[in-house]
Structures are given as structure tokens and as C-alpha cells.
Amino acid sequence: AQKVTQAQTEISVVEKEDVTLDCVYETRDTTYYLFWYKQPPSGELVFLIRRNSFDEQNEISGRYSWNFQKSTSSFNFTITASQVVDSAVYFCALSENSGGYQKVTFGIGTKLQVIP
Amino acid sequence: KAGVTQTPRYLIKTRGQQVTLSCSPISGHRSVSWYQQTPGQGLQFLFEYFSETQRNKGNFPGRFSGRQFSNSRSEMNVSTLELGDSALYLCASSLGGTGIWNTEAFFGQGTRLTVV
Numbered sequence: 001a002q003k004v005t006q007a008q009t010e011i012s013v014v015e016k017e018d019v020t021l022d023c024v025y026e027t028r029d030t031t032y033y034l035f036w037y038k039q040p041p042s043g044e045l046v047f048l049i050r051r052n053s054f055d056e057q058n059e060i061s062g063r064y065s066w067n068f069q070k071s072t073s074s075f076n077f078t079i080t081a082s083q084v085v086d087s088a089v090y091f092c093a094l095s096e097n098s099g100g101y102q103k104v105t106f107g108i109g110t111k112l113q114v115i116p
Numbered sequence: 117k118a119g120v121t122q123t124p125r126y127l128i129k130t131r132g133q134q135v136t137l138s139c140s141p142i143s144g145h146r147s148v149s150w151y152q153q154t155p156g157q158g159l160q161f162l163f164e165y166f167s168e169t170q171r172n173k174g175n176f177p178g179r180f181s182g183r184q185f186s187n188s189r190s191e192m193n194v195s196t197l198e199l200g201d202s203a204l205y206l207c208a209s210s211l212g213g214t215g216i217w218n219t220e221a222f223f224g225q226g227t228r229l230t231v232v
Contacts, residue, residue: 037223044120045206045223091159104174106159 003027004094006107013082014115021077021110023092029053032096034068034075039089039109048090051075082114118142120209120224128230134195137227141188141209147171148190149221150182153204162205165190194229202231 003026013019025034036048049059051068059066063083067076079086092107121140129135141148149164149172161174165184182192188209194201208221 043204043206043225045208045221047220047222050220093159104161106161108158 004092004105004107006090006092006110008110009108010111010113012113012115015084016081018078018080019082019112019114021079021090021092021112023075023077023107025073025075025092025094027073027094027096029096032094035091035093035095036066036075036077037091037093039091041088045091048077079112082112084114084116087112087114120207120222122205122207122224122227124227125225126228126230128232129197131197131199131231133197134193135197135229137192137194137205137207137229139190139192139207139209139224141190141207142222145209145211145222146188147210147221148184148188149208149210150190150192151206151208152176153206153226154200154202159206162192197231199231202229204228 005024007022011019030053032053034051037045038048039045049066056068056070063080065078075092089109089111091109093104095104120142123138127135139148147164147166150162151159152162153159162176162180163170163174163182164172165182168184168186179195182190184190204226206223206226208223210221
């Protein structure tokens with residue numbers, strides 16, 4: 001069984017603070033994908049990053065960075081110098097092939113509020 | 117280019133009725149997938165269509181079905197609606213050559229279904 005845990009349901013930070021969103025996953029497969037999506041109030045999910053299980057290299061994209069650690073089954077997401085526009089719900093997701101189908105599991109999401 | 121378009125945006129149905137939701141993917145995208153989002157269950161994968169064929173499916177009852185047309189537009193149907201089917205239904209499209217989770221997916225704004 002696969003599982004994605006986002007222990008932080010809501011986080012509030014003051015603008016310009018750094019914030020880390022945690023994601024811990026469980027899977028028995030050696031091949032899988034991890035994702036982060038952002039859902040602003042408008043509703044659509046915005047793709048942020050995809051990482052496959054064989055690539056543990058951390059990634060930085062502007063103010064966003066991701067720390068993938070297989071040893072702790074974590075794929076954490078950090079926003080530096082947060083801005084009000086970062087306010088949204090962020091989802092971590094895990095995908096793996098199972099019986100010919102790709103099974104996808106989303107975390108429950110972390111609601112981030114950036115206060116001006 | 118135009119994004120993913122879902123219609124209608126809002127829908128109210130009575131228990132026992134059936135409903136059809138529509139999703140028009142980004143031009144050139146051949147993969148369309150559907151998701152259900154509820155406060156209690158979070159985001160759950162329903163199914164994915166690629167070139168008019170269902171390629172992947174989640175763990176939902178047979179009341180939930182879909183199809184994809186030759187122009188890649190997709191419809192999702194829910195029969196015998198239950199109160200628990202009230203949710204935001206999101207559609208995503210991608211080029212999808214080797215599975216939606218191997219390429220970036222673009223989401224629509226969703227259809228908010230309320231069953232009364």
C-alpha cells in the first residue's frame with residue numbers, strides 16, 4: 001500500500017519568512033514518482049515538480065527548493081522569502097505502477113497562509 | 117494557448133440522478149485524467165484516458181465512468197448520485213505519451229458538484 005502524509009494541515013507565516021512543507025511517503029516499490037502541486041483559491045492544481053525515485057538530487061527553482069531523502073522517505077518543499085501570492089494549498093503526491101495501472105496517492109494537503 | 121476547460125463550473129443535482137461533466141484538454145494533449153476532491157478524502161484519482169481508451173483507473177465504484185472522444189475531449193459520468201458524491205471534480209491533461217504521471221499535467225478549475 002502506498003501512503004502520503006502531510007502532517008501540517010495549516011501553516012501561517014509572515015511575508016518574507018522561509019517555510020518548509022513536509023511530505024513523508026510509504027511505498028514498497030523501488031520505482032516511483034513524487035510530485036508537488038499548488039492549488040490556489042481559483043481551484044486548479046498547478047504542477048510544481050516531479051522527481052523519480054532514482055534521482056535524489058535536490059532541486060532549486062527560484063524561491064522554491066525541494067529536498068528528497070529516500071533514507072527517511074521524505075520529499076520536503078521549502079519556500080524562501082515567502083510572498084502573499086504563495087498562499088494556497090500544497091499537495092504532495094506519489095505515483096507508482098501497480099498491476100499495469102499507475103496508482104496515484106495525494107497527501108491531504110497543507111494550507112499555507114502568508115500574512116502581509 | 118487555451119488551458120484545460122471544464123464545464124459546467126457548478127452543478128446541483130438530486131440524489132439518484134445522473135450527471136455528466138465535460139473536460140476539454142489543451143490542444144495537442146492526448147491524455148485526460150479525472151480526480152475527485154472532498155474535504156474528508158482529499159484528492160483521489162478516478163481514471164485516465166489516452167487516445168480514447170481508459171489506460172489507468174483508481175478505486176471507485178462502477179457508477180463512475182468516463183469516455184474520451186477522438187478530439188481528446190473527455191466526459192465523466194456519475195450515475196445514481198449519492199450525497200457523498202458532492203465534491204470538486206478536477207480534470208487534467210497532458211501529452212501523456214508514457215502515462216500522465218511521466219509528464220507535466222495541467223489542471224482545469226474543476227466542476228463543483230453538489231448532491232442534495
